[in-house]
Amino acid sequence: MQKPDDFSEKTEAERLNQHCACVTLDRRAITRALADQLGDDADDFLTNSVWNHFFSSVAVFVPPHDLDQMRAVVHALEAAAALPAYRRRVLSWAPQSAQFNPGPVGAFMGYDFHLGEEGPRLIEINTNAGGAFLNAMLARAQLPCCGDSTHVAGAEDFDAAVTAQFESEWQAQRGSGRPERIAIVDDQPTGQYLYPEFRLAQQSLRSNGIDVLVLSPADLQYESETLYGGSKRIDLVYNRLVDFGLDEPEHAALRSAWLEGGAVITPNPHAHALLADKRNLSVLSDFETLSGWGLSPENAELLRSGIPRTVQVTADNADALWKRRREWFFKPASGHGSKGVYRGSKLTKSTFSRILESDYIAQAYVPPSERLVLVDGEREMLKVDVRLYTYRGALLLAAARVYRGQTTNFRTPGGGFAPVLLLEDKLSKVRSKEYVS
16 A cells, blocks of 8 residues: 555656646757767758657656556566576477577566556566667756656666676676677668667767677678677677567577577577566466465565466467457567557457467556647647666666557657656645646
8 A cells, every 4th residue: 555655746746747738858959969979870860750759848757656666566577587487487488599598687678567546567578678778868858847856767877887787798698807899780770760779879888998880680690609790709799689589590690699609699589588578477467376486475466466467368268358358458479569469449350360370468458647748739648658677677767658549659749758757855745836837
């Protein structure tokens, strides 16, 4: 049960999100910052129509208690993932490449939450969660709001924390030292939606003494137990591919480097199999099973209350799921980027038949919270989810995504990435007229 002060903070955050239309984004500042960081690539990005919906002009207010609760759920998840019985279960449906574990736990874990009336609910786990560098820049381009009674949720020195993260991944496999050269790898990276982030990551790591290349799998060669990008040796790969098992033929060099230890790969197939395969949520939301495997009562309760009930879709439960489909959200087990997901209330019989022929989970539907935005001078309520970027359970940054529709996207006027602002000093003491415009 929430304490009175926690309830007051939550009520105040809800009131701010529903009524405060203050524009907190200094768009000129972030445009200058991106132009400085991206150099010759800036014009291509800043003149693209995508740019208009990349960053929301508002911030999302979150009570500190909710952030603490989300962090507690993350710690409980990672405690569950360390249980031998849990590992046996989830690795039983993982690809062969995921059985190999040289040590790295995965850079930039992403935990996505909806903030409901009963508290935060985890809806998804990602191993190559995008947007962290862009959100760090976004946080630095905020104008004061609510009398400076808020602050951005995240590490005090994001760039230093990121460098330390990659050094830790290196040391987990190599024992000591740091990588001399990192390759950020994605399919056709210059054409990726988040390509500007790759450049920001490159600049951040270079400023901390690590050479960084942005490459596609076609640029990689694996020879004599060494991974190369052209003529340059690659020590560590920051893996942004959505081929989570590295099974596709065009990723053969990276797969060999992973399985033979020729380079440190993060995130990697093992990290994805332990946490981000969506089938795992059916286990992580199973209180009785986790308790039987030895998870502490406190952590088991955190997961019971923090993760919506999730089941794998099978022929045995198909009729029951269809009859109560409005209560469920259907997701492909190995999906990414909201592709192939369906709200049960919008599901047709033919689509459900295709779901039964594929590998899907059904997750109890948890409605997202909402945020007021001004769109062409008109007030509009948009949906919100909150992502925690973490490493080994430690918070790197919290950020929100503001959107309209069934799932998050970057096509909504007024929507996009938004900073998470934590309330301070019981803002209930501030009269609403001071922040409602």
